[in-house]
Amino acid sequence: MKITLRYLLKNRRTTLLNVLGLAVGMATFLLITDHVQYERSYDQFYEQPEEIFRVNTLWGFEGEEERYATTPPPLAEAIRNEIPEVEAVCRVFYWSDFTMRADNDLGKVFRETKAYAVDKDFFEVLDYGLIAGDPATAFVEPASVVLPRSTAVRYFGEAAVRDGKVLGRQLLGGKDAGTPWKITGVMEDQPANSHLQFTMLISACTYPDDLYRNQVWTWNVMHTYLRTKALTPGAREQLQAKLKNIAETKTLPNMPMAASNPELLAKANFDFPLQAITAIHLTSNYLREMRPNGNVTYVQLFLWAAYLVLFMAIINFINLATAQATRRATETSVRKILGASYGSLVRQHLSESVATTVLAAGLSLLLIVAWQEGAAQWMGATIKGDALLQPIFWTKLLGLCLFTGLAAGAYPALFLSRSTTMNALRGRQVKLISDYNLRNSLLVVQLVLSMALMAGSWLIYQQVAYFQNKELGFAKNNLLVIENDREIEERKDVFKEELLRHPGITQVGFSNGLPGQPTYQMRDFRAEGKSEGTGLNWILADATFLPTLDLELLAGTNFKLGNSRDSLGVILNEAAVKQLELTNPIGQVLIKNEGNDDEERLQVIGVVKDFHLQSLHQEIQPLAFCYFKDFVYKDYISVRLSDEDIAGAIAHVENSWSAFEPGVPLRYSFLDENYNELFKSEVQLSKLFGVFTLLACFIAGLGLFGLVSLLLTERVKEIGIRKVLGASLGQIVLLLSRQFLLLLLVAFLLVVPLFWYGSTEWLQNFAYRIDLTPTPLLGAGMGVLLLAAVTVGIRATQAALANPVEALKND
Known part of the structure; x- marks a missing residue:
């Protein structure tokens, strides 16, 4: 460790470049993986969530189909009677908005717009968080209501909820407070990572004719959930077959065209497909969803981008390590003469690599704290302050340190320590891969990733701007919308x-x-x-x-x-x-x-x-x-x-x-804000890819700067000789930059088919989209060219302007 620290301090510039690059890569990786983990954790908090499903509706006619997140009212009762492997089933239904007051404070009026009517078996299916009341009877009687903790505090105060003095009290509904609702339960608030968000639940039997006993098989208005016994794949297929039979025997005959056009019904495809509750948030964007869901493709893109940024930082480390290999050849040979074994040399290189990543991890913690607020705006959810105190976070950080350190140090440790003593003393090394080819290959990969992220970010921005500026056929700006609800x-x-x-x-x-x-x-x-x-x-x-x-x-x-x-x-x-x-x-x-x-x-x-x-x-x-x-x-x-x-x-x-x-409290919003929520995921994707692009360019710039600096150190005497022989400043800068310009051209040719394929696939998600043009690619190529020109040009100019006497005086 003493030698490791001495080496890191001696090579301050290289150490700083490695630490900065790795810290940015590690902080980005931790933030994004935490966000991805959060997105994938939706609805995992129920007991045995793998046994809970939502039933959707599929209507298909002649090749065209519509998928609904809702089902007809009588489906739940049919499932109870005809499918014994279903343990419990319940319906969740938005009925209307409610004007409510607490029984002890008629002057404090609230407007509830997220109240849902539910069946009596609600807690048998969705069993989360009841802290007061009986789950078996909470929704048995009409005009029963269960309040989440935050709603109960809003009506009755923190002390009443804490002391258990809410159960059995009343909410008074209506304009004149003339409709009493009995509080039969208090439950924990739904976690933020739940697709089902509400401010109160009311008993469905309050509305027996319109809701509870409704037998209209073509009215898709209710979200239906069921809990099964543990299902094997075969058992799930059998359950799905029974649901399809219900659709064909009960829904199809009740379609309006059933009597007039039975031939059309023969071609129809009707089903009630099951969907795991844990899959709703990322894989479901059907008609009549409770709220806008996430997008599994975008989550995967975020994760890939995080891996790419970390990978670029590791590439920097390897490139800088191989560039220093010749300078360290004498050091390695002297160690071998003094008795150092191959294993000790490997351990020395790996200790230097891991020590660098430990320093980078410390800096990454500071970056995470500094980026928290911005990351929350970009992603909607990210690492919170208390998460930094959790063992799981430190386990991830430690694992990332070891992985990054070993991955970044593997090549210099295993291959560069394998040179023979005589070759090393002569300045030559025996490696499985040529340093020159390896560095160039890794640099091309880095340039490809930078251009791909830059072009992708540009394309996403264009599509989002198209969404925001497209003529919609109506005037959405300056339109205030009041939620009236019969008032x-x-x-x-x-x-x-x-x-x-x-x-x-x-x-x-x-x-x-x-x-x-x-x-x-x-x-x-x-x-x-x-x-x-x-x-x-x-x-x-x-x-x-x-x-x-x-x-x-x-x-x-x-x-x-x-x-x-x-x-x-x-x-x-x-x-x-x-x-x-x-x-x-x-x-x-x-x-x-x-x-x-x-x-x-x-x-x-x-x-x-x-x-x-x-x-x-x-x-x-x-x-x-x-x-x-x-x-x-x-x-x-x-x-x-x-x-x-x-x-x-x-x-x-x-x-x-x-x-x-x-x-009655007034509730209003603006139509443009409501409409923009429909492409919130694309706006988030655009922001994140913009950030990824900046980070990737920063890391690539650090790598280029360090690599050019080390390579120019090897060519100091060559540059001095060329200047003595009359080479101009421009000729020397062009000579030193030519290699990188060629690599940039290779990277551009490689990124063209990748970008074109990925962009075409992504744009297929939109019925209305921009035309795919070469502009993002050309812009990305020019951007990376500018980055390389500035980075390489500055260092090359400094080398060309140096006094040749200083370079040649030792010879």
Whole structure:
């Protein structure tokens, strides 16, 4: 260790370059692997999570299919009765928003927008965290509610929760606090790494007709979970076969076109596929998800990028070690003459390598602490302060030190110690791999990785910018959205007039759907005279909704206020016209939900230009607008703000709401922020790859600087002789830089097919995407060229400007 420390201090520049490079690589690796571990830990906190599944819905017709994260209401009961290997099954269902007060403080009013109705068997399936109450009876009685700890503290205070004085108390719901809800349980808050987030759970039997006993097999609205006995692969296949049988015997016969077109049903593919609850977050982006999920591809990309950054740091170490090999040849030979064995030389090299990584690990800890806040913004979750005190973190750090030290020191330890004494004293070494070829190969790999990361970062940025700037077909900016939930009903028109009194508010519209939502209602529509119908996204909208969103009407007219004919009118988008095969759509009659209680004959009165209702990952879906004539369980008020006095307009909205609904808290958001959540993963990916690119360029720059410095040390006399013989500064710099320019060209040729293949595959994830052009590749090539030119050029210029007398005086 004494010799090791002496060597590291003697070679301060090389030690500093190695420590900096390895520290950046190790800190990046630890941050990213912690993030990846967090992403993969979703829903692992349940008891025996491998036995919990969510049931999804697959609807397929003639090669086209739709996957839903939800199922019809009667499925749960069918599973209980027909599949004995299922131990328990429960449904989770969003019913509506709730206005709630604690029984001892009617003046403190809360608006609950994440309340879910659940079956009585909820805790038999999702068994996490009940700290007060009986799990078997918590949801048996109507109007029962279970509160997470944070919600209970919000209503009753920390002391009441701590002392167990919440169970049995009441929440008073409604505008007038006239609906009592009994608290039958208190549970721990759902961990952040859960796909299911809620502020309260209520008993589903509170709504027996609409929810608990609903028998509509085509209404995909409930998230259904089940717990099984331990399943072998064969047993899971049998369970899946039974679910498919339920789909074919119960759902298919109830489809609207079952009677009119049995031939179509014969070609249909219906199923209720199982999905492990631990796989939902990273592998599920179906229709009607509870919340936006992660992306397993992006998580894998993060992990690969972390490995690449660490690998580049190790390459630097190996390159610098091989560049120093000739300088250390005499040292090695003297050690052998004095009796050093091959094993002792190997241990010496490895101790130097491990000592360097230990120093780098200490610096990496400082970098992790410094980067924590920024990393949390880039990734959404990262190493927290208390995690640094956990044994698992130090185990990972120690393992990384040993792995990195041994990996980086393996070549110099095993191969460079194998030279014979005479060859070493003559300045020659016997190695399995030529130093020159090894260094060049590793440098090419490093340049390829730097260019690939830079080009990939550029491409991702272009796609994200395309998402953010693409014309969506509606005006998303300056649009305030109020979550109404039936509060403003009969007084809709009066409320609109009140809002429009402010000059900063230009339009107000009511609807039960908006762009950017995770779920939409669907209805079956059949054109009169046609035998087949089709499912369309369905939104109720009033006469001012279309102009509030600035939707373009291509044909026909909008709904008109007070026009009774429009109450039976329908407005389609272009995709719906195409789906229904309507040549002249205006005036055509459509039958909605034929054979069901809400069947209607509607006349097409208008066609709007296609707009992006959902994410740009998906093609524009067919959509039908019907007139907003009846209240719905969840609706929205869209308020168009002008660019002037936005703060004043928002204050007017708040005051108007308080005047109309004094006992109901106002909840609002902005449509552009809500819509941007749909490509949050891509924005995160863009930021991270930008950071990876900077780190990779930093490490590559350190490596180039150190490598050039060591190589120039070997050519000091050559440079001096050339200057004495009349070589100019430019000639010497070009001579010294030519080798690196050639390697850069080789790296560019290698990265072209890799980038083109990877980019093409990634862009296939988007229905709307940029055109793949050479710009990112060329930009990356120029960027790395600039990095190499600056790094190599500075050191080459310094060497060329040195006094040749200093280089030659010893000879």
